[in-house]
Amino acid sequence: MSRPGRDDAPDRLYTVTGGRSRAGSDVFDLVTLVVAEFDTAVGLQSEHAAILRMCQRPTAVVEIAAELRLPVSIVRILLSDLLDTGRISARHPRTAAAAYSRPDPDLLEQVLVGLRNL
8 A cells, every 4th residue: 555645756756846855945844834925826836836725824844745645855845945935934833932932021020129129
């Protein structure tokens, strides 16, 4: 029994990536969230168009790979293409969470004043 994406003919994967074996960017890991900035356009490769349709809401790289039934390494190359043309934006969930988890500077100052008063 063949596994989708894993046993694809190497020539198909070569064609999908234009012969590239590495992404042009290290931005994408498995949990990077991808959001489409534009709708699909005429002339886009079918995999690129599928990614843009899929990413109307934030979608993790691993989810995109599963949906397309392609290896993550291939999906990273496709995502790099879209990022380079400004069709998607990408952010790591930890980066977004860290922005919201920083304590309020006013609260920190109040705690400091309280500790000094002890």
